[in-house]
Amino acid sequence: MFSGLMMNTWIAASVVAVVAGMTGFFAVLRGSTFAAHAIPNGAFAGAAGAGLLGINVLWGLAVFAVGGALGIGALGRKARHDVVTALTLVLMLGLGALFVSVSSQYAEETYSLLFGEVFGVSKGEVLPIAVLGAAAAAAIGLAFRPLMLTSALPEVADAGGVSTRRTEVYFLVVMALATSMTVPVVGALLMFSLMIGPAAAARAVTARPGVAMALSVAIALATVWLSIALSYRTNWPLGFFVGVAGAVFYLAAHVRGLSPAEPPGTVRRHRDMKRIAAVALLVLAAAGCGGAGGGAPPEPAPTAQAGFAGYEWSVVAIGHDGKRTPIPARYSVYLQFAPDGRFGANDPVNYHFGSYRRTGDGFTIGDIASSLVGYAGADPVTLLAIGAISAFGKGAHATATVAGDRLTVTAGGYTLTCRRDGAQADFPPPTPT
């Protein structure tokens, strides 16, 4: 569970959780729950658009998320806030539906953008996520006071020269930044769960801002770690566990502490401490259960590594030079590992076939031959896929990690994220077209 590639997942997800916990705290405090739902969801459309144009997904996400935030901020002055948020959201989603449909990019990619693709985060992706995460966290930290002031006492803030409106737009843009980094990892729908669940639970436990924010981050981290562990064990989607854990923490916090509306005081603080302790215990217990339930079974390295054999795997994304490119299903890029040691790989132009041998952390290619069709086009995805598949040359070594129905293969500087096709590899190989 903590092998090389999974470490990327742990790091990326932890960064996401910290940022979501911080942003979510203010989203809940300011009543921007709907915006917190609308911005990540709208950003999904940007990712779909980027796929259509063949540019880096991160750009599409950033443009749509920030555009949506500015739209909500600007129109929110003129009309009802919730109405404007709803309409901005559906505009972006409508565009997303169009992009997905026109690019005939397959539902596979839509699904992973909406529900996340946390396994198979490549090393090159961790750095931008960490940088964007640090920037978002710093932006929240720097503006902590004005954000608090405009959330709690807007009139006082306005009188004191802090513009409520400008702070609101600032906050929405920070949320958009945080979103563009997290959507590829946890998915649009679940970024929302991760922002609201932990923050709402923390707010129910304590009314003191600093403590509540720290607790919100802690619960978000616990949620993510627990969810990764459970998702790794069960193969069920990460999003399911994130959504349910958020609700469970919220309910648990409400059972302990209700309505933090009374005036602060020593008694109150004392009770705060008790509640924090209770929730902390719960978090620990939950993490412990996750650890015990999930960690106790031995990490059967050979079995886990061998899990790829006997199946056909569709390549859904290729990471290369620090950039991750989704591969739509129409390119038909796949790897086949027959139980008897035969290997097959298809790029958009040629079919390659040969043999493979399992090794400790992956496999080694034996002989390999290929259909020899030339390609004179310049489609970047096709070229990338040809490059990636050519990494499986004679004697090449590849590392392979299986997590659920996902397989991550690294060879010759390419990281291929694959999804199990469900069928046993079908040999003799299909003739290339």
Place this chain on the structure above:
Amino acid sequence: MHYLLEPGLLASGPVRTALLTGAVVAIASGVIGVFAVTRGQSFAGHSLADVAAAGGAGAFLAGLNQFWGFLAAGIAAAGLMEAAGVQRRRGRDVATGVVLGAALGAAALFLYLGTLRTATTGAAFTVLFGSIFVIGPGTVPALVASGAVAVIAVCLLARVLLLASLSPDLARARGVNVRLVGALYLIALAISVSLAAVAIGAVLSTALLIGPAATALRVTRTPVRAMAGAAAIGLAATWLGIVLAYDSYYWPPRGHGWPVSFFVVALVLAGYLLSYARRPRRLAPRSPHEGAECSPA
């Protein structure tokens, strides 16, 4: 070139079904949406649709008709939100959000399990973004009936509901059970978003619910006219959207139609933006509670 009304458009069975269901959906969403906007329940409406998506995905997994999944989950969620206190001004968005988060998780799981079983991934797209052209004729009577029930219920409740929305205290003083009215309204809302979810998809049903209603409320003062106007705007957007989607088969990329949902959303939004060309008016009588219904941002 082709005409706006492609020859053969009205002869096509799926198109006729789409026009009929589209009309039911647009009218129900328009009428019910006026109250969603007045009561500041845009987020609740959107959440109901997303929760309904979990039901749709569950139905897909169980091999049932999606509409029943949407409907069951929508009504269950309406009950849950009522229990979690959607009527409260403070904290209700958060309660809605938590329910929504959990439901989205469930949707993720159902869709995932569904793809494992059937080895197709198209369900995610259909459940979330809908496809009005693939509604089976068998579902149509159920759609029409539930749409009619929701619209009639809201029309009967309209007076009380309006009073309870604008001034709950006054309504209570007159002996109206505000909570019951609110709960009944939420159920009608759930039915209407389930209908819209089937037609243009769960995540886009909000467009038909909020867009026409918000536009109508900008243009007219009286609630009855707003309801009629919202229904008319929604109907126009849906029908025009269906026609354009049918035509778009001849647009680039050739031989691949654009989704109906996109056209409906674009038309609804164009209508809303056009309403800005007029001087804004508000729903009368303007009460002090109205401002308080905005999300406290």
